[in-house]
Each structure stands twice: as structure tokens, then as C-alpha cells.
Amino acid sequence: MADFIPLSQLLAARTRDGDAVRFEVSEDWLQGRTSFGGLISTLAVQAMRDVAGAGWPADVQLRALQTSFIGPVAQGPVQVAVRVLREGRNVRQVQAHVQQGGETAALLLGVFGSERETTLPGLAPAMPAAGRGPDDTPALPFIPGIAPNFMQHLDMRWAEGGLPFTGTDTWHSRIHLRTKGEPQPLPLELLTVLLADAPPTPALSRFKRPVPASSVSWELELRPVAHELPADGWWRIDTEALAAAGGYVNQVSKLWSPSGDLAALGYQVVTVYA
Template sequence: MDAPTPLSRVLAQRRRDGDAVVLPVLPDWLQGRTAFGGLIAVYGVVAMRDIAPSAWPLRALQTNFVAPVNAGEVRVTVELLRTGRHVRQVQARVWQGEQVAAVLLGVFGAGRPTQLPALDPRRPDVARQPDELPARPYVPGLAPAFTQHLDFRWAEGGWPMSGTDTWSSRIHLRLHEARDVDAELLSVLLADAPPTPAISRFNAPVAASSVSWSLELQPHALPDATSAASGWWRVDKDTHAGAEGYVSESTHLWSPDGRLAALGYQVVAVFG
């Protein structure tokens, strides 16, 4: 089996094509029959940064996953919708062949003077820390291919298909070989990496797929490059409602130094 390709090397293979960016989708970055959604979101942000560059940080990212993305290449087209004094909105569409596979809207915003006091949440404690927990081994054919790039440590909640009765999870995680990935892209990737807690309620393999995903980043809380690459992040997921094969859940992404790095909201289809 070929060695997995780190995210930094995948991104280095991108090429500009007019108002679009072409990127590879490698087999080791798949999630079942489609590409890992966090990778597609990262591709959208990278293309926005390449085509409509701005020094402003990413504040929000809305992503609709429209169609499966197979191994091969994708083309990300970018349109600058508007730039105001403090906010810029950019749309990206991910294409594979003639099919739109994802539509993303990025909101980039400059800091502005405010009289509001700072609200900077800190990570709640969990009983066990990463070094006290076993690593979840990657088993080809049983775990999604992209998970070989990550180290997951379950602090609370059940592993996928473990038959637990929980609707929540608390997971320590980090990306292998993350040295050349900036904190903004890393936070987008990690926020989508853990599975929905809903599939921990099953005793046999089931598939799940994100339908829509909204992520709100806290740029002031993102760590420096060294901490982002080597430290343990934590993703807390909570399922709030579900029926007819769909669940609605929220995500809190905590940086290695315990600050709230991003808030996410997601609709997930569960095929089981």
C-alpha cells in the first residue's frame, strides 16, 4: 500500500487555471465513496485565498455538499461577491467534470474597534487526557481512508458502531505531519474530522454523510504554528435533534491551549 500523502504535499500540487484552482483528490483522502468533507472545505478556502487574496482572517464558512467527489482532480472556481470596509464575501464552487460537487461561501473580516467586552470561552475539562487514552488504530477497509492522517483519542462518547446510547462525543485529535499547514486551514480540517455521534449508537457498520455545514472561526483564538501542528486539539460534538435519517448537531473545536477556535453546525444524513 502506498504511503499516505500529507496535506501540505497535496496542497503543493495545486495549479492555477484562470479564475479557478485545480487540486488532486488522492485515494488516501477518501471517506467511503467520496472525498473527506473537511478536505473539500480546505480546498475551497485555499482557492478563495489564491484567487481573491485578502489579509483578513476567515470568520465564517458555509459549505453545502452537493455530490460525491471521486479520486482524481477537482476544479474550484471562485467569485468575489463583495468587499466592504470590513467584510469580504467570496463564493467557491467545487467541480468534478461537469458536476458541481460543493458550494462554499467564505466570509473574511477585518478586526474593528468595539466597546464590547471580550468573550473568550475556555475548554471544559474531561476526565482523561490524550496521553491516558489509547490511539484508535487505522484498519484499511474498516475505517475511512482519510483517518490514517489523524490521531484520534476518545475521551467521552462511544467509538463508531460501538452500540452506545450517547448522542455526544469529546475527542482529542491532531493531524500527522501538520508542520506546513497554517492554523486557519488546520482548524477547518479538524472541525469536520470526527464522525457524528449518531453512528456510535449502531452495532454494525453504517454510512453517514454531511449535507450542509456552517463553521464560525475565532481567529483571535487560533494558536501559533508550532502549537497548531504539534498540540492536541479537541472536538466536542453534540447531537440536538434527529428524525427520518437526518441529525442536527453542533461542534466546538478547542485549540491546544484550550481556547474556542471554531463553532460548527451540521446536518448529517445517516444511512442506517
Template sequence: MTFSELLDAVRNHPSSVSIPASWAQGRSCFGGLMAALQFEAMRARVATDRPIRSLAVCFVGPPAIDVPISFEVEILREGKAVSQVLGRAIQKGETVTLIQGSFGAPRESAIAVAADPAPEFKAVDEVPAFPFIAGVMPEYLRYIDMRWALGGLPYSNTPSAAIGGYARLKDVPEERLTEAHVLALVDTWPPAVLPHLNKPAPGSSLTWTIEFVQPLPAMSTHEWTRYRAVIEHARDGYGHVAAGLWTPKGELIAISRQTVTVFG
């Protein structure tokens, strides 16, 4: 199933969605897809005039492949402008992913501060494609076009302070980029600490917070997003990483922070 087909599945049958092996990340499902599906279930329960402002994601346990998942939603509070929403992905009676989301209508404000400029990379056509290698790379990467433009590759023994480059989804219709697409694109990048290793080792997100610039800058799903992640601290098997995602025009789309675990 493609990304778009899985989004349709959760919109139509949120109580029973099975994720196929082609979206695997190790022994589990791709975390960015899990977040996108849970978000879609939450989005459907909130008024459209309240865009998503922030999500706090906790990957509680590894969801199994090809086993039905129920994407449950609880409205915690409906304020005058902000809706607080809790999403739970349940599999075999256990919570595997937990998301708290804040949806907020715009307010009048005298404050307007521009974002920092986007990172400067070589033009996307000058950066080699990052090919998918079955059996070596996580299966979900077959659905992602990537161009690595900053820092070392995973397990290259490169003490990069940052990684980044270009990414877009494959096999999606050309349409306006949504927050669900953004969740998959931000989490598609591996933990920024992995280039520091000289051999493969498991690594994954433990917690993830992501904030969206609203209104979401207009761009197509067929255009390239630009990503940069910076390691702020890493020790004792945990890394703390700040990241951003930009449009081709350099407009900020989202701000991300992750605590990642790495066993190496």
C-alpha cells in the first residue's frame, strides 16, 4: 500500500488499519507513518478552522507488521481557540504510540518574528540520489526520494554535528503538501547521531515534538523539502536533536525535536 492509500484507510476505518511489511523499520513500523496515521485520525475530530500547532509523540512500543491497529482519539478540552487532543494507537490491547496534539485557531497579535533562513545546500540536481538497497536499508525507504547534502552517512565514522539534505515522497499524487506528509518526511531521516558510529547499530526515536508553521506554506508533494538536524547533546546512549524542514523557496514548514536512543 502506498502512503496515500494508508491515509485513506485510516480516514475510512480508523479502528482497524494493518501496515504492510513494505513500511517496516527493523522489526516494527516506520514511526513517521505511525505519527501521520494517528494525526489523520485526530485531524478528523477537530474543526477545520483550528490547524495543528504542535504534536508531542511518544513511541511506547514497536507496532507489529500486518497486525490491525486501532487509532483512537480523545478530545481533552475544547477552548475558545485551542483544542487539546489525545491520540492512542492500540494493537493487541496495548498502546504502541501516544500523541498529544494542540490545534489552534489564529489570534490577533502585534508580534511577528521571521524564522531563521533555510540552510544552504548544493542544488538538488547536483546532489547524488540516495538509492534504496533492499535488505540493507529500512524497507520504508523504498517510498522516499532522498538526496544527502550535509554531514556523514550513517555508520561512516564521521563526527558530524549536523545532517541534512532533500527529501520527497514517492508514489503520491501531486497535491498540496499536508501535515501528514510533513510527519513522514521529517521522521524519514535517520537519527543524526548515527554517522558517529563505525558499524551498524539499532537506533530509534524515543520521544518527538514537532511544531508546524501555520498557515502551512504552499508547496506540492512532488517538490523537494529541505531538512537539517543538529545534535545538541549525546551521551549514555541518548541523543538530543533539533531539526527544521523548509520549502524549496526557503520557507520554514516545521520545527522538530527528538530524543533518540542508540545502542552503539
């Protein structure tokens, strides 16, 4: 099995050349013939921060991220070219072009914004109860050759819904999750992006045999987390397939922080090859 390279180590080894940032993707972050989509988006956000965000005020946060997955990102070097599209008083829009071997692999648009003065009252939804807590749910062993490589970096425990390829009659899942093997806490912004793309589509639970699936597009809306978070705390992501036809699944997810804050909303189009 490939060496285990924590995300923090992968990020620390990045290099910058003008408006581009280069990363080296290791085999343990693959998902089939491509890299884990959450990793690709996380690298792109880091590149946006490196190139565009150096002089931004501290309160500028990633508010939205739109990702189109265009081609595979294999093991090896990958380049993220960054371009600032607009920099307003409160909102900054930044494009990231992910390339490997001269081919476009992904295009992303990040929307970064600082807080505004407002008379609008706050609205903070409460995290609904799950069927089981993380301590009541056994950890899934990582089995090389069966589970995607990147899964060795995550501890995921199903509270509701069926595991992939178990023939379960369901269109939703609630999953407790956290990272494994990180020597130091990841920045909250990057951790949110990474975890928000971690769960498989609930549609895979309906099959009784392994079938491939991949994300085509992903829109993520991030929310400010109000509470301090424990480094090893359990996050939870709730995913619901809203519609499915012609091999495509439209789904929505909600990522909750260990303190119960709504950290992100995700909307995704997933292809299922079966």
C-alpha cells in the first residue's frame, strides 16, 4: 500500500511560481483513477489563498465554492493557476484552473467575503438528531483494493442509511466523520471543504455490487462557525438524493460542525455508471 501522506504534509510541500501553485498528489489520496474530489477542491482553495489572499483582512472568509470536475487528477504533480476576477469592498471572486499534464482537470470559482453591517436578524438552524452517535457505531476498517485509497485519511461512521453496495432501500445518509493521522489541526476553511465532499452518494447504497460513480459539479456554501471546535471532534454530514434519472443523481448535503453549527450546504450532480 502507498505511503500515508497527511494533508498538512502535502500542503507544506507546495511551491509557488507567480500566479500558480504546484502540489504533489500522492497515491494514498486517489479515488480510482483520479484523486478524491474534496482534495482537489481543498488544494484549489489553498492556492487561491496563496496567490490572491495575502493582503486580505483577517475576517475575509470563503463563502461559496463552485467546482466543475472536468478530467482525472492522477498521482503526481498538479498545478493550480489562480486569477482574481473581481475584488470589491466586501466580496472577492477568484478563479482556480487545475491542470495536470497540460490538460484541464477542474475549474473552480471561490467567493470570499467579509462580514457586513446588517439589521437582518441571524438564523442558525439546529442540527437534527441522528439515529446513532459515533460511539455507538463501529468504525469501518480500511481495506486496500476495496475502499478508495483516500478513505484511509477519514474515520466515517454511518448513523443512518445503508453502506454502499448493501442493497439498502434508501436515498439518504447521516454520517459522523473526522480526519485521521493529521499531526496538526487543519485550517477550518480547508477542513470544511475536505469533509463536505467525503460521503459517497446515497444512491450507491441501493446496489448489491460495486459500481463506479463520480461528481460532475459541486456547489458548496460555507457558513461561519460560531463555536470553538475540538481538534478531534466529530463532524456530521447529512446527504439526501433529491432526484435521479438517466444515470445522474441530484443531491443536497448539510455539514454540521462538532459544536452543532451548520458549517456548509452542498449541492451536487453525481454520475452513476450502472
